[in-house]
Amino acid sequence: MASDADLIGRSLDGDVDAFVEVVGRHEVAVGSYLARRAGRDAAEDLLGEVWVAAFESRRSYDRSYDDARPWLYGVALNRLRRYWRSRPAEDLVADVADLAAGWDPWSAVDLGVDARAVLRSALMRLKPEEREVLRLVAWEDLTAADAARALGMPAGTARRLLSQARTALRDAPGVSALLKDRNSAKERHR
Amino acid sequence: MTDELDLVGELGSAEPLRPEAYQRARSVLRAAMADPGTVRLLGAISAEDTTMETTSTMETTTTRDHESGPAIRRRRGIGVAGRLGIGAGVGVAAAAAIVAVVLNSSATGGAVAGKDSPAAVGPAAVESAAVEGSADRAPLLTLAGSITTLTPTSGDAWLVKATQAHGTKTMQVVYTLYTDGHAIYTGDSVTDIKRAITRHQDQMKAGGYAPLLKAAVAAADSSSADGRTRMLKAAKDPLIGLDPAAQKAKWDKQQAAAAAIVKQKGGTYQPKPYNPQAVQRHFDNALWTYSTEALSAGDGNTQVRAGVLRLLSTISAVSVKDSTTDGKATLTITAGSEVFGGEGGEVLTVDATTGMLVKDVSTVPGLPEAHTTYESSRVTAADL
Numbered sequence: 001m002a003s004d005a006d007l008i009g010r011s012l013d014g015d016v017d018a019f020v021e022v023v024g025r026h027e028v029a030v031g032s033y034l035a036r037r038a039g040r041d042a043a044e045d046l047l048g049e050v051w052v053a054a055f056e057s058r059r060s061y062d063r064s065y066d067d068a069r070p071w072l073y074g075v076a077l078n079r080l081r082r083y084w085r086s087r088p089a090e091d092l093v094a095d096v097a098d099l100a101a102g103w104d105p106w107s108a109v110d111l112g113v114d115a116r117a118v119l120r121s122a123l124m125r126l127k128p129e130e131r132e133v134l135r136l137v138a139w140e141d142l143t144a145a146d147a148a149r150a151l152g153m154p155a156g157t158a159r160r161l162l163s164q165a166r167t168a169l170r171d172a173p174g175v176s177a178l179l180k181d182r183n184s185a186k187e188r189h190r
Numbered sequence: 191m192t193d194e195l196d197l198v199g200e201l202g203s204a205e206p207l208r209p210e211a212y213q214r215a216r217s218v219l220r221a222a223m224a225d226p227g228t229v230r231l232l233g234a235i236s237a238e239d240t241t242m243e244t245t246s247t248m249e250t251t252t253t254r255d256h257e258s259g260p261a262i263r264r265r266r267g268i269g270v271a272g273r274l275g276i277g278a279g280v281g282v283a284a285a286a287a288i289v290a291v292v293l294n295s296s297a298t299g300g301a302v303a304g305k306d307s308p309a310a311v312g313p314a315a316v317e318s319a320a321v322e323g324s325a326d327r328a329p330l331l332t333l334a335g336s337i338t339t340l341t342p343t344s345g346d347a348w349l350v351k352a353t354q355a356h357g358t359k360t361m362q363v364v365y366t367l368y369t370d371g372h373a374i375y376t377g378d379s380v381t382d383i384k385r386a387i388t389r390h391q392d393q394m395k396a397g398g399y400a401p402l403l404k405a406a407v408a409a410a411d412s413s414s415a416d417g418r419t420r421m422l423k424a425a426k427d428p429l430i431g432l433d434p435a436a437q438k439a440k441w442d443k444q445q446a447a448a449a450a451i452v453k454q455k456g457g458t459y460q461p462k463p464y465n466p467q468a469v470q471r472h473f474d475n476a477l478w479t480y481s482t483e484a485l486s487a488g489d490g491n492t493q494v495r496a497g498v499l500r501l502l503s504t505i506s507a508v509s510v511k512d513s514t515t516d517g518k519a520t521l522t523i524t525a526g527s528e529v530f531g532g533e534g535g536e537v538l539t540v541d542a543t544t545g546m547l548v549k550d551v552s553t554v555p556g557l558p559e560a561h562t563t564y565e566s567s568r569v570t571a572a573d574l
Contacts, residue, residue, distance in 0.1 A: 016220075016223055019219075019223070020216060020219065020220065023215075023216060023219060024216075027212050027215065027216075028206075028207075028212075031206075031207040031211065031212065031215075032204055032206065032207070034207075035204035035205060035206070035207060036202050036203075036204040039205075040204070040205040040206075040207060040208075043204075043207055043211075044207050044208065044211035044214070044215075047207065047211060047212070047214075047215035048214060048215035048216075048217070048218030048219060049218070050215075051215055051216070051218065051219035051222075052218060052219055052222040055219060055222060055223065056222070115197075116201065119197055119198065119201060120201075123198070123201075134195075134198060135198075135202070137195065138195045138196075138198040138199040138202060139198075139199060139201075139202035166193075166194055166195065169194040169197075169198070170194050175194060175197070178197065179192060179193065179194065179197070182192040182197075183191055183192055
């Protein structure tokens with residue numbers, strides 16, 4: 001199977017369908033990413049813009065990377081930033097935890113309302129760049145190096161930010177207790 | 191052992207996008223590939239209205255392989271030369287184009303109860319199963335023959351204004367000049383056309399539709415079977431020219447890929463079995479789509495019109511009847527739902543004397559009707 005890099009190369013050579021194939025491979029992941037960050041309705045509106053932006057900037061793609069997904073997340077994040085800038089503050093979802101609770105009852109059941117509040121508070125205390133790396137790793141299953149690609153930063157920087165974020169989370173009020181509860185509950189069920 | 195990443199991960203649930211959203215996003219992308227102007231156009235209309243290239247059912251195949259076996263294609267836009275122009279040097283010059291997008295056959299199975307001959311096996315039989323139009327479609331062959339003998343009474347070119355609308359929303363207006371010397375220049379204004387002439391942007395030679403146009407021209411003077419094969423090859427159909435075993439392998443692979451995609455998006459899909467009738471329907475669908483694309487891109491070229499009329503006459507699910515449009519004699523050419531996997535249809539109206547397009551109406555259940563009206567006039571290119 002051709003790699004994303006190969007397909008992007010073919011697209012640059014005029015193969016119209018090659019880029020659509022790249023899109024087909026990653027549309028669910030990128031759509032979910034947008035939905036997590038902006039809600040489903042906005043995500044559905046933004047997805048086409050992401051593909052167009054990616055198509056228009058494909059010449060800048062570093063074809064030494066076979067997998068285009070981190071790059072596409074980066075393109076998507078740029079569109080999200082533009083979207084956020086264009087919206088009145090009151091229209092924006094205040095926090096990702098609200099998004100999750102808005103549709104997925106199991107998420108709320110698992111975590112509990114209090115736990116979500118604890119995590120939300122802890123996440124909001126992170127530096128923005130720490131949160132971005134953490135989200136890409138925790139939600140999109142990227143490695144720190146891939147998150148670095150998405151965010152246009154050195155891999156070492158992303159690893160450092162991730163480490164800082166994890167440490168800060170563990171040390172955040174309530175989170176360590178939450179983890180202890182979770183893990184002891186699992187122990188009891190063994 | 192749960193760690194802090196697991197906890198954060200649990201916050202990351204999100205409501206999945208609806209299947210039509212993926213389709214719509216790809217439509218926007220394809221439009222952008224054809225012409226950046228289309229993106230602006232799409233951006234100007236509401237999200238609700240941009241559901242134009244969706245079906246009411248779950249997706250059954252990826253759009254990335256538009257030649258795939260089970261995909262049902264529909265054309266809901268003006269076929270503007272340049273749609274495939276990325277890399278061919280014409281994309282920017284082409285007028286805005288809402289591109290044809292691969293539509294999906296029904297997840298519950300788009301099979302049409304068989305009117306097909308069960309005996310057709312092998313590429314030759316499959317590719318020619320519908321050749322030589324029946325008496326019902328004889329008017330198409332008659333018109334194809336007569337228009338090649340017509341001599342225009344004035345000017346040296348056709349100027350065609352095509353106005354496309356979805357429901358009540360006008361989507362785009364495209365002007366195309368077809369010279370009697372077989373050149374095609376297109377743009378979103380007459381000024382654009384003059385610019386294209388100056389730059390020698392002849393869509394017949396260099397545009398993205400050139401392969402389809404050339405196949406249509408060839409079909410005007412070849413047997414129906416040869417004409418079909420050439421058009422399908424020009425469209426890079428993946429099944430054309432393959433023996434049944436190779437066709438089946440390609441078919442099964444595409445079905446499996448479709449099932450995987452649908453599953454990934456939370457749907458269920460029953461793969462359709464390979465058989466000659468299904469392949470015949472696939473060929474008829476592709477032939478209708480690409481022939482009518484060639485017609486809308488090459489409407490003013492007599493040979494293109496003649497070739498396309500001959501090609502359409504080979505599709506068994508096509509019917510033809512005499513009609514009158516605004517007081518002029520016309521032919522109404524209807525592609526029934528069998529051509530589109532059992533849903534919707536497309537109706538072309540052409541001038542009964544010249545064969546020039548008058549109207550094109552495409553229906554897809556659940557979507558606004560897509561219709562394009564064509565206004566044709568004879569002009570002198572130098573006077574534009």
